[in-house]
Amino acid sequence: MSDDTFIENETACDCCDWVNTIPPMQHNERLRCERCKHPIVTVSKKTAQLLLANSSAAIVLFALSLTYEFLGFSSNGITQQISLWDCINALLIEHFTALGAIVSVTLVVLPLIYLFSILLLSFSLIVKSKHHRYTRWLLLSLETIQPWLMVDVFMLGGLVALVKLKSLAEVSLGVSFWAFAAYTFLLIRTVCYVDKRWLWNQFFGQSEKIDIKQKASSARNQGLIGCQFCGALNPSTNRTCSRCHHVIMSRKPASLKRTIALLIGASILYVPANLFPIMNTTFLGTTEHSTIIGGVLLLWALKSYPVALVILIASVLVPIAKILSLFWLCWQYHFATDLPAIKKQKIYHLTELVGRWSMVDIFVVAILSALVQLGTLMNIVPGIAAMSFCAVVILTMLAAMSFDPRLVWDISEETKVDESES
Template identity: 45%
Template sequence: MKRPSLPVNTPQVDCSPPETRTQRRRLRACHECDWVSALPPLNSGEKATCPRCSHVLVKRHRYPAQRSMALALASLVALIVAVSFPFVSFSVSGVGNRIDLSQTATTLIAFHQPVVAIAVMMTIVVLPAVYLVSVVWLQFGLLQSRPMPFSRDIARSLAHLTPWMMADVFIIGALVSLIKVAGMAQIELGISFWAFCLFAILLLMTVQSIDADWMWFSLEGEPLAPEGTLTGTTAASQHVTGCPTCGLINRIQHGKERCVRCHEKLHKRLPHSLQRTWALLFAASIMYIPANLYPIMTTTSLGSSAPSTIVGGVVQLIQMGSWPVAAVIFIASVIVPVGKLVALAWLCLMIKRSNELNAQSRTRLYRLTEFIGRWSMVDVFVVAILVALIRAGSLMSITPGPAALAFGAVVVLTMLAAMTFDPRLIWDTHTPRPLRRKAATKEPVDG
């Protein structure tokens, strides 16, 4: 009996591991410059980079499922310890206070700052916990060779959660807070503090251990790239695009397609990218005014209150002799947000005046703005910790100011602006010159 042939539109799925595939080339379209290149065979500890803009396309890890699952489980254990024990305590003149991790958020609610409280709890506990549980869920199924239910949807969400997890930024904020009050009171670090430091490190290691290419291949295989897709040119010129989540190249014509592998929405270019980026930058610029004019916190000592703005706090730290802490706050709260606003505005303005040399430098600038944006949350975390910790009545207490909400909004808006900016637009304004290397460059992974 003759076996029925597959329909023409049915993707042919190759279920062999990526490392051992040698029969055909695997194609990727760079998310930053849209260049189509072929992935070389990769060994553990190697990465493939775009030959046009040097963006990392794929990183290969040894034992990706076992490694990421072990790190995720260790991170969850550290997080459970961190939320179960005292975080830090202080005492001054026989009066003191001890807080746990959750109080850094719940105390803000008592001072009518629920939005800031939710942002703090979501970024340091809730979203990291969801991410880690998702990693365990996915990798457990892959280790059993039977993906768990909803694995595709969960895997698709991982990349969207990553930018909003800020446990490492919170640790910097905690250190800054402790240094600020160390000269005025006696500080004692609890078990939770050290557990959270360990958690932040393990969380970073977990994120770095995820081999998205291997994971998606193991979950869904890899359908063939659209017939006729060529390397050494852009994806848009061939009416295809690379999925921003799983990397698969898909045919796109009407602008409403979804990836055949992960079902992510696909666009040749992010719709209205420049308009949305400008709108978010304008909103962030407006919010940055009250963030600097109004006090970010008010310190009460011996019955007298002293409101402090962001810049005023930096000046106060300098007067106290805490130059390193003042530098951290000034960089995170002034230089980073202002620099990000200026950089993104400049990229939008110069988008039609690019050549290939400028495109490379502007792409590097975009990567920098995308990386540093989250670190501005340091000041918000400093306020959250100090407000929860320093509660000794008229002897010494700290209350949050209206600038905390405004500055938090600036951080979120600038992060969203970087996400809505499509870096491929930088490369669209000139005709690409032929490259000798049509395959991605294979390099060892740093570290």
């Protein structure tokens, strides 16, 4: 099969469960769902070559970003320089081990697994060696890892840390900083070119042909299940997907219960995350405790208004908005309003998109605690709220993943049936 084309059977939309017929697609074409307009598949020209070039270049740049100086800090004749690895090591060994483990996994382990997976898969496509034991597992891992890639969030955290440090001392940017910036750009490009349906189609061909009884209907109403991993349609009697062999279900089991439980946990942890200090700064023997709001006020006082707004939105407003939005979406399943399902779906996607950016404050703390270690003159360490806030971000992300947006369309369909019967 040419990498410029895409020939597939019907598929169910991941967001609304609508059965869509996929026409033969050429390069630079995108197919959207007929009902909710969510992108289903995108076919780019020379996708395999682009994936190979971007992933391999990103890996090289990441290796360079670990090798040289990342940031430099000078105050009263005392100079401190750190590498990217020092940021992680400072948390793992000197401060919060659990927090350091989370940062290292999201910043190093998962991105490298993702990039090497893309590298192997794209190379296999180019040399036309598609049938390996590891192929299926690599494809399945991509969908799981992608939401947890935090490299771009860390880059924003680095810029925020620079603004904070400029008020205290002279800051210099090392070679690794620019290498990491280029690595971030290439990783984002790689993610943009990854399309799960296209990859499964290239490696394992078309999914099994299913007889569609109703053209304009959801998969569930036709006794079908759309696989959330490869996009293949399966009879509802199947327990595993006929193409990717992953366990399939018509809807996520106990979706609302798990979402609400995770949101309650995030709401509880959000209180200590804001009441207690997220960062402790010691200067000439005097220790100052800084909360999240305190950090925003400090940046505002320094006239760094754009950065203060970024932290306010990402660390204060986004977690609250995400918790309230998901609670509201769960409420809508039992007490639906007149708001169209497509608008509820947009609210969900926006909530899912912005959630991980709240990690920016954690990365700022990680960078500052590694860089500002000047003995008795000045040092910065994470506060006890850092772990609580990190847990809030993770729990809200898991809550968004647990929520099944297809439930929004299910209740919309039931409402329409009730209205037609009455």
